[in-house]
Amino acid sequence: MKAVQTDIHQYLLKQLPKATALVNMEQKLVGVSDSWSAVFDISSKDISKLSIQDLYAKHDKVDQKTLDRFFTKNKSGRLRHLKEENGDEQWFESTFTPWFDEKENVVGTLIQIDDISEEVKKEQELELYKTLHKTQSEVAKIGSWEYDIATEQVSWCEQTKKIHQVPSSYQPTVAEAIAFYKQGYSRNKISMLFHKALKDGSSFNKKLVIVTKKGEERWVMAAGKPIKKDGKIVKLFGTFQDVHDQVQAETKSKENQQLLTTLINNIPLNVYIKDKDSRKILVNKAECEYLGKKAKDLIGKTDFELYDADIAQISREEDLEVMRTQKTILGKETMSIKKDGTITNFLTSKIPLLDLEGTVTGLIGISMDITHLKKKEDQLRDLINVTAVQNKKLINFAHIVSHNLRSHTANFSMLLEFLVKEDDETEKERILAMLSQASDNLMLTLSDLNQVVDINTNINLEKKSVKINDVIHKVQQDLSTFLTKNQIEIKNTIPDDLSVLCVPAYLDSIVLNLMTNAVKYRSPDRKPTITLSVKKHRKKIILSFEDNGLGIDLEKHGKKLFGLYKTFHSRKDARGLGLYITKNQVEAMGGTITVSSQVNKGTTFKVYFDEES
Amino acid sequence: MKKVNSIYIIDDDPITVFGIKKMLRPAATCDDVQGFENGLPALNDLKRRLEEGISVPDVIFLDINMPIMDGWDFLEEFITLDIPKKVIVNIITSSIDPSDYQKWTEIRSKCQHHLNFKNKPLFKIEPSDLDAIDMAS
Structure with missing residues (x-):
């Protein structure tokens, strides 16, 4: 009967869908289900010889001590073990329960095995995610928080606590959590955003300042989002990020940018x-x-x-x-x-x-x-040039004056010396006549020099606009006898309404002088003609006097042409004053005068009037 | 009294010419004293003498400031002429312009003739104005 019962038990056990085994007090297998056999790959029919310890030893991660305890102390409990076969992993969980007989005596241990591979895999994944999340939140300094409306509980994650510089055990209330925000804008703002989220379910994400437990001010990015259940807000969940360094860097970079822009622009x-x-x-x-x-x-x-x-x-x-x-x-x-x-x-x-x-x-x-x-440099250079020219003119003039005065005084001295020593009356009279001549010459020279000095000292004479032709016609009128006598033909192409800025008396003198010169130095071989014309160049008016007279060798005399007391033709009435005066007058008006000439062809004088000043 | 063959006085100032002629009288005997108003007629006369083989002047009194051809221009031409003897050229000027004195030193260095530089007024003709041989010896 007993044997038969055992057989029935064995048979029943063999077919159990859940992997199940019975182990006797000697820790030998008494009966197993097929599924249990499969877990340990048991092929032998005679299972009574198999040691339970040996079987478990085939699997990994088995805690042998725990296993022994299940049998020696007859305790119930669970044990995880890993089966590795051809690279495949299978996690199992064995449940050990004491096996009683009818009289409640322990006769062995009942072992049931569940395949928990899926579970373990999920557990591992979850662990991985947790680690990942923790690492992320640590690296990015992003913490999280939660507020349960029902319990009014606020919970902060580790990172959030770290940012607030509070210990891990710290548990804030809503009021405390809000009190961390800096008084004023930050605290008002977070309070408002929090209540608004609770009231109408709006999310928020705001850069604000908190004052940590240790009293440091830090920029944080506080974000919150309501979680709804059945259309009702049950929780607020959010992130909490330390953005202090970014904000500071941004501020610094903005300041630098501002500084640079201000600098560059101003x-x-x-x-x-x-x-x-x-x-x-x-x-x-x-x-x-x-x-x-x-x-x-x-x-x-x-x-x-x-x-x-x-x-x-x-x-x-x-x-x-x-x-x-x-x-x-x-x-x-x-x-x-x-x-x-x-x-x-x-x-x-x-x-x-x-x-x-x-x-x-x-x-x-x-x-x-x-x-x-x-411009200043140019002006300065011009000024230096003008000064140099003036200086040269002054020295030149000083030499002229001294030379001319000296030559007369020298004559006086010489003649007086003669006179003192002379006994002959006729000779005395001759010397006296010469002294009188020398005196006249001196007077003439002085008056010439006076003219020159006048021109050079009155350089600020007021300039007026004068019609050139008015002056020319007047000079022609004054010289009419002289011009007619010498049969001078005058060709004048100057427009009647053309005016120049000049000192009127000087223009009179210049025109008179140049015209007289053109007549004086006419060629006996040609009908004398004077051509008068004007040209405008830039801001200058150029008045041109062209004759067909004797001309002058400019290579020889060019440098001296405008010099004082320089004459180049053997004419008794040439004193060498006219062109010198003319040049001085032109220059005193800020103009210039040039000459071009060919011997026996004619001479052209050009007067440049400066129209600017 | 020094005997001089021929003397030129080149000056546009008749008073100076008169003075020099007057001062020459006690200093030298000369039958050939010529006056010229400027350098050009003097140069022409000199060239004519050279062509005709008449003796050129031994002494020249030369003014600087003259019309048509001044003293410097005359000298420039004069030193290029082929004159077989040393002529004494007395430059007589009232100029105190240092550039005139400088010009004189320049010309003197490149000229075979004897050049003197004399400032007006003149009161007397010195023997050195008429004879360079004394000076050179």
Whole structure:
């Protein structure tokens, strides 16, 4: 009966769907289900000889001590074990329960096995996610928080606590959590956002300042989102991120940017950055003002679109040179001509612009407008020139004066010496006549010199607008007898309404002098003709006196032509004063006089009137 | 009294010419004293003498500031002439312009003739104005 019962038990056990085994007190298998056999790959029919310890030893991760305890102490419990076969892993969980007989005596152990591979896999995945999340939140300093409406419980994650600088055990209330925010804007804002989220389910994400437990102010990004269940808000969940360093870096970078922009825009220099193709990629205020365009209209433009073609070409070549050699051009004097023809002088520097790898990406240009300095320099140079000319004139005049006065006084001395020693009365009278002559000569010279001094001391005489032809006609009138006698033909192409700025008395004198000269030095071989004409050149009016007279060898006499007491023709009435006076008068009015001549062809004098002042 | 063959006085100022002639009288005997108003007629006369084989002047009194051809221009031409003897040229001027004195030193260095530089007024003709041989010896 017992044997039969055992057989039935065995048979029943064999068919159990759940892997089940019975182990006796000797820790030998008494009966197993097929599924249990499969777990340990038991092929033998005679299972009674198999040791349970040996079977479990075939699997990994088995805690042998725990296993022993199940049998020796008859305790119930669970044990995980891993079966590895051909690289496949299978996790099992064995449940050990004491096996009782009818009289409640322990006769062995009942072992049931579940395949928990899926479970373990999920557990592992979850563990992985947890670790990942923890790492992420630590690295990004992103924490999280939760608020349960029902329990009014606030819970912070580790990271959130860390950001607040509170211990892990800290549990805040809503009021405490909000109190961490800095008084004023931050606290008001978070309070408002929190209640709004609770009330109408709106999410929030705001950069605010908290004061940590240790009293440090830090920028945080607080975000919150309601969680609904059955259409009702049950929780608020959110992230909490320390963005202090970013905000500080941003603020710093903004400050730097602001500083740089302020500097570049307000520096009284034209600053621009060009790319490799010399296209402008940055221009400052001064550069915009200089070019009279807005920054957006200049970005992307090359010099060819802004300046005169030649100037643009020079600039482009400089750019290429700077980018090729990576050498800075410093303080080079350059000239810019805009499309409208405006000329500006610059002191230009071009600096190669390198990226972080040291490759040239363009250049920085800095130009200082030195046009006004240049103008001053030119004015100064002009002034020096004028002064030098004046000085030369003065020295020259001093020599003339001394020479002319000396020659007369020398004659006086000599004649007086003769007179003292002379006994002969006739000779005495001759000497006296000569003394009287010398005196007349001196008077004449003094009056000549006076004329010259007058011209040179009255350089600020008021200039008036005078019609040239009015003057010419008047001189012609005054000289009419002289002109008629010499049968002079005058060709005048000067427009009647043309005026020049001049000192009227000087213009009279100049015209009289040049006309008289043209008549005096006429050629006996030709009918004497004087041609009068004007030309306008830039801001000057050029009055031209052309004759067909004797002419003069300018190679020989050119330098002396306008000198005092220089005469070049054997004429008794030539005193060498006229052209000297004329030149002085022209120059006193800020003009110039030139001469061109060919011997036996004629002479042309040109008077340049300065119309500017 | 020094005997001089021929003397030129080149000056546009008749008073100076008169003075020199007067001062020559006690200093030298000369039958051939010529006056010229400027360098050009003097140069022409000199060339004529050379062509005709008449002896050229031994002494020249030369003014600087003259019309048509001044003293310097005359000298420039004069030193290029082929004159077989040393002529004494007395430059007589009232100029105190240092450039005139400089010009004189320049010309003197490149000229075979004897050049004197004399500032007006003159009161007397010195023997050195008439004879360079004494000076040179």
